[in-house]
Amino acid sequence: MIAAYTTELGAAYCADSMVWLPTLEDGSVSLGITSPPFALLRQKAYGNKIEDEYLEWLLGFVRELRTKLRDDGSLVIDLGGAYRRGSPTRTLVQWKFLIRAVEELGYYLAQEIYWNNPGKLPTPIEWVNKRKLRLKDPLNTVWWLSKTEWPKADTTRVLQPYSERMKKLLKDPAAYFTPKERPSQHHVDNTFRDNGGSLPSHLLTIPNTESNGEYLRRCKLASVTPHPARFPAGLPSFFIKLLTDPGDLVVDFFAGSNTTGEAAERLGRRWMACDCDRSYVATSAFRFIEGDEEAPGAYRAIMTGEPVSLASRQMRLAVG
Numbered sequence: 111m112i113a114a115y116t117t118e119l120g121a122a123y124c125a126d127s128m129v130w131l132p133t134l135e136d137g138s139v140s141l142g143i144t145s146p147p148f149a150l151l152r153q154k155a156y157g158n159k160i161e162d163e164y165l166e167w168l169l170g171f172v173r174e175l176r177t178k179l180r181d182d183g184s185l186v187i188d189l190g191g192a193y194r195r196g197s198p199t200r201t202l203v204q205w206k207f208l209i210r211a212v213e214e215l216g217y218y219l220a221q222e223i224y225w226n227n228p229g230k231l232p233t234p235i236e237w238v239n240k241r242k243l244r245l246k247d248p249l250n251t252v253w254w255l256s257k258t259e260w261p262k263a264d265t266t267r268v269l270q271p272y273s274e275r276m277k278k279l280l281k282d283p284a285a286y287f288t289p290k291e292r293p294s295q296h297h298v299d300n301t302f303r304d305n306g307g308s309l310p311s312h313l314l315t316i317p318n319t320e321s322n323g324e325y326l327r328r329c330k331l332a333s334v335t336p337h338p339a340r341f342p343a344g345l346p347s348f349f350i351k352l353l354t355d356p357g358d359l360v361v362d363f364f365a366g367s368n369t370t371g372e373a374a375e376r377l378g379r380r381w382m383a384c385d386c387d388r389s390y391v392a393t394s395a396f397r398f399i400e401g402d403e404e405a406p407g408a409y410r411a412i413m414t415g416e417p418v419s420l421a422s423r424q425m426r427l428a429v430g
């Protein structure tokens with residue numbers, strides 16, 4: 111299959127991923143990370159299916175991806191929750207997905223992750239804002255699935271900044287901590303080592319309020335509608351660092367604006383991305399072009415099916 115555009119480390123395709131995924135080499139992918147169109151019961155601009163059909167449909171891609179994963183590979187899938195149509199009660203779709211991916215497709219649940227998006231607007235307005243019957247829900251479930259019980263992972267690559275209290279403790283342990291025996295009989299002394307940050311928990315706080323400056327600006331310049339449901343760059347970056355090494359292959363099969371490809375390129379990982387909507391694929395090239403003035407031309411070329419090769423060296427240098 112011919113890529114819509116390529117960069118130094120990646121390639122973006124415009125196709126139905128059910129057709130595209132089988133073209134990948136078996137056992138080649140270290141990380142699949144994606145955010146599917148969700149079975150929200152309110153139609154969104156990017157094509158949702160109703161719940162039962164949706165599960166079957168989604169599991170088809172996930173089954174196909176499994177053969178493409180390396181034995182130490184992972185699939186990270188962001189599946190937010192949803193309310194049932196016209197009712198203040200929730201669907202079980204993301205839990206059903208998880209159970210079937212594990213019990214039928216042979217994945218392991220490495221860990222369930224909760225993505226706290228403080229910028230998420232409270233929905234549905236009817237239950238949360240107007241009638242005040244339900245709580246705001248800034249958490250999305252993100253399932254970390256693995257092909258075997260031992261996916262590659264290193265949490266020291268995603269250390270979180272120390273709290274102010276911990277910083278003080280590290281500076282002057284004697285002033286802030288008295289060594290004593292805990293009820294558990296563990297003895298905690300006051301020799302604290304600065305490890306460069308604290309170990310991350312499975313509650314990730316990443317606001318989705320970033321302006322995506324360059325991407326949005328270039329969409330405007332080319333007079334095209336930006337993708338309506340983009341990842342914050344911090345989400346794919348976190349999992350790419352945690353679960354892959356430089357040079358590994360990262361794949362997003364519902365790539366949208368290709369936030370994943372951009373994060374992978376910045377982090378020196380190879381990437382492949384696919385979306386069935388040519389306009390989304392074309393705008394995603396804006397993440398890799400050298401200057402704003404290239405946006406309209408790159409968009410036109412990709413829309414007419416001309417394969418485009420984009421420079422990206424500058425971007426990698428910018429990573430530091």
Ligand SMILES: C[S@@+](CC[C@H](N)C(=O)[O-])C[C@H]1O[C@@H](n2cnc3c(N)ncnc32)[C@H](O)[C@@H]1O
Nearest residue numbers: 126127147340341364365366367369385386387
């Ligand atoms: C939630 S969006 C992904 C957004 C992406 N994470 C980002 O940061 O821009 C889901 C995407 O899946 C794409 N999609 C839906 N069905 C598809 C299919 N069969 N094959 C490939 N892409 C598909 C839609 O066009 C949409 O862009």
